[in-house]
Amino acid sequence: xxxxxxxxxxxxxxxxxxxxxxxxxxxxxxxxxxxxxxxxxxxxxxxxxxxxxxxxxxxxxxxxxxxxxxxxxxxxxxxxxxxxxxxxxxxxxxxxxxxxxxxxxxxxxxxxxxxxxxxx
Amino acid sequence: xxxxxxxxxxxxxxxxxxxxxxxxxxxxxxxxxxxxxxxxxxxxxxxxxxxxxxxxxxxxxxxxxxxxxxxxxxxxxxxxxxxxxxxxxxxxxxxxxxxxxxxxxxxxx
Numbered sequence: 151x152x153x154x155x156x157x158x159x160x161x162x163x164x165x166x167x168x169x170x171x172x173x174x175x176x177x178x179x180x181x182x183x184x185x186x187x188x189x190x191x192x193x194x195x196x197x198x199x200x201x202x203x204x205x206x207x208x209x210x211x212x213x214x215x216x217x218x219x220x221x222x223x224x225x226x227x228x229x230x231x232x233x234x235x236x237x238x239x240x241x242x243x244x245x246x247x248x249x250x251x252x253x254x255x256x257x258x259x260x261x262x263x264x265x266x267x268x269x270x
Numbered sequence: 271x272x273x274x275x276x277x278x279x280x281x282x283x284x285x286x287x288x289x290x291x292x293x294x295x296x297x298x299x300x301x302x303x304x305x306x307x308x309x310x311x312x313x314x315x316x317x318x319x320x321x322x323x324x325x326x327x328x329x330x331x332x333x334x335x336x337x338x339x340x341x342x343x344x345x346x347x348x349x350x351x352x353x354x355x356x357x358x359x360x361x362x363x364x365x366x367x368x369x370x371x372x373x374x375x376x377x378x379x
Contacts (some may be wrong), residue, residue: 261313
């Protein structure tokens with residue numbers, strides 16, 4: 151249990167294009183999902199918190215118009231990097247917090263495998 | 271949320287116990303201690319968490335001092351596949367997870 155998937159696992163795009171990354175909780179429902187970014191040799195940095203059916207909450211310094219987050223269902227959140235530039239190249243990781251008791255820790259976040267984005 | 275301090279790196283011999291320390295001297299009474307690990311180029315993996323009692327699961331043991339100002343993650347028989355960055359995180363329930371620099375554990379044959 152507690153499997154989170156991300157799609158795609160890696161993507162290469164041209165500068166100026168938009169890229170959508172999907173995050174799915176496969177065997178549980180999650181009212182809250184989180185998006186992180188990780189640059190090489192650095193730790194994970196929280197970008198935003200995504201709540202199902204409401205607007206995402208962005209961390210200071212993260213442009214909400216550039217990183218569009220949609221959490222339309224209890225199992226899916228998407229991150230769209232709009233007008234991507236080379237400096238947006240990074241490892242993007244999502245996590246989800248379970249809703250309800252299914253033998254999983256409700257207070258624990260479970261992470262996806264990450265999406266590596268390279269903007270040329 | 272309280273901040274944590276971990277050594278930047280540690281080595282451990284394969285088959286031996288790996289003991290990873292974490293200081294969280296400013297922890298408050300309702301904050302849990304969580305441990306995650308990140309193997310190269312993968313998403314973080316949940317290991318264990320606790321509030322004040324010691325905890326054990328199939329992956330590891332978590333020892334929390336009585337004053338809760340520090341904890342130790344124990345991998346009883348480290349294998350080469352345990353080589354990863356280990357993160358100790360302290361937070362109040364339902365807050366987001368914020369990662370520090372972690373400890374890079376290298377298990378050597």
